Amino acid sequence: MRLRALLDTDALGLKLLGGEEELDRTVRGVMTTDLRDPSRYLSGGELVLTGLAWRRGPADSESFVRILVQAGVAALAAGEAELGDVPDDLVLACARHRLPLFAVNESVAFATITEHVVRQVSGERAGDLAAVVDRHRRMMTSGPAGGGPDVVLDLLGSDLDLRAWLLSPAGRLIAGPKVAGPALPAGVCAKLAAEHLAAGRTGRRGPHRVALGGTTYSLFPIRSSGRSPQAARDVRETVLSEWLLAVEADAGDWPEERLDLLHGVTQLIAVERDRRDAARTVRRRLAQEVLELVQTGAPPAEIAARLRVAAPVLLPGLGAAPHWQVVVARVEWDDAPAGPGVPGAPGGPAGVPAEGPGGRRTGGTVDGGPVAQSLLEEILVDPLSTGPEPSDRIAVAHTGGEAIALVPLPAVSSEHDGSESGILADALLEAVRDPLSAGLDDDGRLTLGVSAAVHSAEGLRGALEEARHARRVAAARPGRVCAAGHQELASHVLLLPFVPDDVRRAFTARLLDPLKDYDRRHRAELIPTLEAFLDCDGSWTRCATRLHLHVNTLRYRVGRIEQLTGRDLSRLEDKLDFFLALRMS
Template sequence: MTTVKTLLGLPGLRLRPRAGADLLDRPVTRIYVTELPDPGRYLSAGELVLSGLLWWRRPGDAEPFVAALARAGAAALAASGADSGDIPGDVVEACERHRMPLLEVPADLSFSVITEQVVLALAAASESARKRLQAAADAPVETLLESASAELGLPCWVLSGLGRVVAGASPLPVPAAEVVRRYAAKESGPLTVVPVEGRHAVPWLVAAGGPLSTAQAELAEELAGLVGVTRARAAAPEAEVPGEARVVALRTEGSDESRDVLRELLPDGRLLESVGDTSYAATALVPSTTELSTVEPLLRASRILCGVGDPAPRDEARDVAAYALAVAARRPGRVSVVPAGEVDVHRLLVAGAPDGLRAALRRRVLGPLLEYDAEQHTDLVHTVRVFLECSGSPTRAAKALHVHVNTLRYRIGRAGELLGADLTEFTDQLDVYLALRAGDQAG
């Protein structure tokens, strides 16, 4: 890494510190020459600002100039004397006040020589940094980040497209999900984001804590490439599935990304099988709707659906997860996660039946009643539904339908005749209710 102190040691420049002698460890990323009274809009962090002070005319002129450098995070000001040949005290005082290192340039030294030597020093430092980073290629991601952060002079993190921090030596200044959202939307933010190389449905991202110079950006891309190699090499070993396990079923509609998403979503899990756009994994974790919503914009899938089973013997747990997934598929939205505990038993049973079986069940049980309603323009199906949802209570059902209880009893009796069922008997009530629910799940 090139610092202000590095520039003091460059042969032939003869730079001399005049202010900020305790700040010479600041990293230098590029050089910028200016004679503007207020160059703030053109400055970037880490720049060595080179000026002949042609903008300085009287005491007070230094304040806006140096303040602009400080706000932009410039590394230092290298200046040659104005008309008098010496740096005005006003400039020295402003640099001390704003804690801006000030380097005096000899009057006989051309700015072109300074620029050439600084550019060469930055290029050499960048090449050395890349070599040092490549030397750590076999190290864990955390070690790669430590090395890259030291070379860049900025904190670095590796983020998952699911909105979690994979590695980082310090707390992320903004939520990881927000960084991913901005990246997916191609929005700028306080961090510079570089995608990690590799063929994964769920990408990883390298985030650096600030804007980068060209050399820094090249180093960040080098880091991203090395992290990609490390990720590909560090495939998690598959553990034995215990006697009981929680099974997660994940579907990425319209794409084959479910396997990769599950592997990233459930690092502790063991993939059980993949069929088309759906994969199953045994895991101790419960997937988060937030994580799936974060990664959804980065995938090709039109929807992400997830069913989560309860801990149970593996085959049983897989069936429950499949039922919960079927319920998720019938819910609106681009992301739907349904834990088995959120679904009533009868819903799980109905959801697990194929569409054709549900339609056949509805026709067989409710057919006469559906035909009667269509011919007579009545709504006995609705009456029966309300009656059953009121636990077979004529009084409660009549109140819910705003009819007299005798009217309700007559309608239920007529419906029972059409169905060939006794709607006061539990088993008949159960068959009819499941047929009604099968109609709700169809389509």
């Protein structure tokens, strides 16, 4: 289609700001971006849509326009929703480079323009694509009851007889057809994601064909154009952030029209991906604010006030303030040199090697925070749940090359029963290790640390340090994807004086707070009973005599201690942990 045709469609809300003499240019595609340098995603002939988030000042317009012109784009359309009128410096830069410039009215969504262009460009090549796009447009405007990529995948099945599934890089099923047919097993999802990540690392263009169990799948990348300007340019990091469309068919013998059709569908899904990424902005900002307060030593009351703001956003309708859990992640590459102040480098915590498994250097100056942030938002969703909604309960910030997730947990009963709640490191690792190891290949690592749940602002700093320390424990292990949880910090070896004070406090609080709470409510004297029991080396008779109790009463109290903490006082390890916790409290 010609650029001139865009002005003939009133529904697009486009206003020409410059380049009238270039309106006979041909448009071959459309891309939405706020990257400062989107050249790697451009092949020429695109109409580029931007919300101008890349612009920090007038000087940025010249470099952005120059990059677009060098990539051979047809025109630029700038939205007015963020900054109001399109800045004069962008108008002048487009005029200097003879790049047609349109303004997009704030009432018009970029998705509307994208769908119009895709429909027009592809209509002559594939009539069935026009039907799919039109149905998708109607679906998107019909409200939340009919929206989502699931419906697009149903259309592929009903209109084109293609079964397709949308997967995360960790192999989680995001969307699939609701029409009759067997569901895609979790194991197959993980293998397809692994194959996609491994193929993506080679730099080969999709679709990638994979045969599993006698069935051939074609894998199409969903390249989100809505990454932040700081997003990684490196293909190693880019592939770790991509969704993929897995189609049950061999695309090797498809005509160009059919391939164009599927690429058009991936563009439509990318628009939905961008919308969902934008919805994460508020949660990311909340996490960043809480993290900054925690790290700067803000008063607990101020942190608690910010948590009260975050709770209804992350868990709408929740009556009571939730408990919180912290997860820390870091993505590192072999060619990122280690440096002072980086966990795992010289000067780090005692007992943690400066080199990874096999003597390989880790850590470094490359900021892997953004890709770790994107990964953490995906992998913290229950791998057995479909759809995007569960990720709305996860707030992830990134700082200093690491991503930090603030995960709310529904408030539990005040009676501790010693059971584990929330995210478990082993389960998390099991769900994502295989596919992500393929994406990290032989030069990258993902390490994860998981804290215990805390119920107050006072415990949040300790939880953060606990998760960071657990991540450093994971980093000392072999493997491309490693995780460690707070349970692994319970060993007395890690509670020697060189361990950070916050980690000690988190450890003692986890063991003794349930007992203190119970004593406060019931005046049961569990703490004095525990001290006496340990002092008597676990002798029931000696301890009962010292406390002037009947042995049965002592056994009841010790049983209550074990129930509240999930520990076993007949085990030497648990006795030692209690002994250290009491000495450090």
